[in-house]
Amino acid sequence: MARSLRVTIDNLPKVKLALQRNGYPSQKAFAADIGPSLSTVKNFLGGKPIDYENFREICDQLGLDWQAIAYTESPSALDAPPAALKASPFITGTPIHHPRHFFGRERQLKRCFTLLKHHPLQNMAIMGPRRSGKTSFLRYLETIPTTAPDQLRPHQKQNWLPRPDLYNWIFVDFQNARMSSQDKLLGYLLSALSLPVPDALDLDGFMDRVSGAVHQPTVILLDEIGVGLQRCPELDDAFWESLRSLATNQTAGNLAFVISAPETPMELAQHSGFSSPFFNIFGYSTTLAPWQQQDTLDLIASSPIPFTDADQAWICQQSGGWPFLAQILCSERLFALENDETGTAWQVEGLKQIEPYRYLLDQK
Ligand SMILES: Nc1ncnc2c1ncn2[C@@H]1O[C@H](COP(=O)(O)OP(=O)(O)O)[C@@H](O)[C@H]1O
Ligand SMILES: [Mg+2]
Structure with missing residues (x-):
């Protein structure tokens, strides 16, 4: 059913x-x-x-x-695929949505949640090249605090926030064309804040409605903010200035922004010609790097068919600890095992699949 x-x-x-x-x-x-x-x-x-x-x-x-x-409706519903599809053990390409499939990044998570669990909430920037795991990281921040422990892997830390039920998380995906016009974006933010959305909405109207109206801890996740800066000229200095003033003055410390981008907020502002102090409010910024080896091994251990030590070592080495590359190589290995293939053809195929993403291996 x-x-x-x-x-x-x-x-x-x-x-x-x-x-x-x-x-x-x-x-x-x-x-x-x-x-x-x-x-x-x-x-x-x-x-x-x-x-x-x-x-x-x-x-x-x-x-x-x-x-x-x-x-x-059912304990596994968030994760359960439609109809009779089995959940895929390795996820290659789409960001990680269910926390059970997210590995590593413990230290950065600890830093982020520390900034989000104290008052005033503080802003942070998550940087990293394409496919380094930025969207997955933002989604994890949003979902892990309220995920039931029985939905997670054993020993996966979940109690990051003392009162996760109080938080309102708002995810803005700038790669979604809907978010590239100012009134759509403002309308989306208002409705996500459970505030009425008028027919005609401009920046002043938005600010009037939101100022003084954010009473619960609220985190606005702005994913790929650089895409928004490039694609939407309406998101101008005045717009960013308003967001800054919301975070710093108008919401009693209840609002924080978490942005993701390939570069630092200051670089983003410079490259896009912005001067708004919005880009100065990020007290903590961190760049997503390759995993610790144990994280790659944990991913490998989630395979329904165990990999040999030699295969594990090969995947750790060839992926350089990048989650995306490790997922691709694991998925090739599993496919070969499931189809009783012997030999090293899976390695040849795996290397071919990761070829377009080798730029990750050149990152420091
Ligand atoms: N923490 C993680 N745990 C497991 N897999 C990850 C993790 N972060 C990224 N990935 C893998 O990397 C791929 C790209 O991640 P994504 O979040 O879309 O990157 P970005 O937003 O930086 O382009 C995902 O499809 C997934 O395979
Ligand atoms: Mg992304």
Whole structure:
């Protein structure tokens, strides 16, 4: 049976606002536009369970992060793939969404959560080249504090925040074209803050609504902020200045930004011609480097079919500890084992697959 998901009660106002924000006058108009039946849309908006595919489709259409608003009906639902697909042990390409598949980065996580668990919340920047794991890291910050321990690997640290239930996490993906216009982005932020979204929204209107209205610890994750800077001229100095003032003055220390980019905030600002002090508010910045060897070995150990010591050593060496390269090589090894292939053809194939990402191995 296909599994079902429903919107958590506290997210229902946000979901209803999202409908308005996306310009749908009624539930009927929305259902007619996107496909699922009216009763499915009604159930979704009323917090009743609907099936997984429809849930994700509706969230995509409304620009909502489905994982952030879903109440899972079964313990493994967040992670469970649609219908009868088995979860893949190795993930190559898409960012890590379920915390169980995330390895390493312990020290950086500790630093980040220390800055987020004290008042005032503080801002941080996560840097690293393409495919170094930035999106996965941001997603992990967001999801690990509220993931039930029985959903994790044994000994995976979960209690990073004393009161994870108090936090509101808002994920902004600048690679998503929806986020490249100022009013869409501001509308998204307002609805994620559970504030009403007016028909016409400008920066002043946004600031009026948000100032003094953030009463719970709130973390805005701005993923690939450099893409936003490049793609959207509307996100100008005035826009960034407003965000800075929110974080520093208008939200009583309850708001922090976590940004990700290939370069430092100052470099980003210089390269994009910005002068806003927004780019000076990041007290902690860290660059994602290769894993410790133990992290690669932990990933390898998650294989359903064990790898020999020689294979493990080869993967550690050839991946240089980069999570993405290790995932690719593990996935090639597992495929060969599952298909009873002998010999070293999997290594040849693995090296071919990692070829386009060898730039990672040149990073310091
Ligand atoms: N902490 C991690 N644990 C396991 N795999 C990871 C981790 N970080 C990154 N990966 C792997 O690297 C790939 C790229 O990660 P991603 O977060 O999309 O990088 P970026 O956002 O920097 O481009 C993912 O598909 C996954 O295979
Ligand atoms: Mg990314």
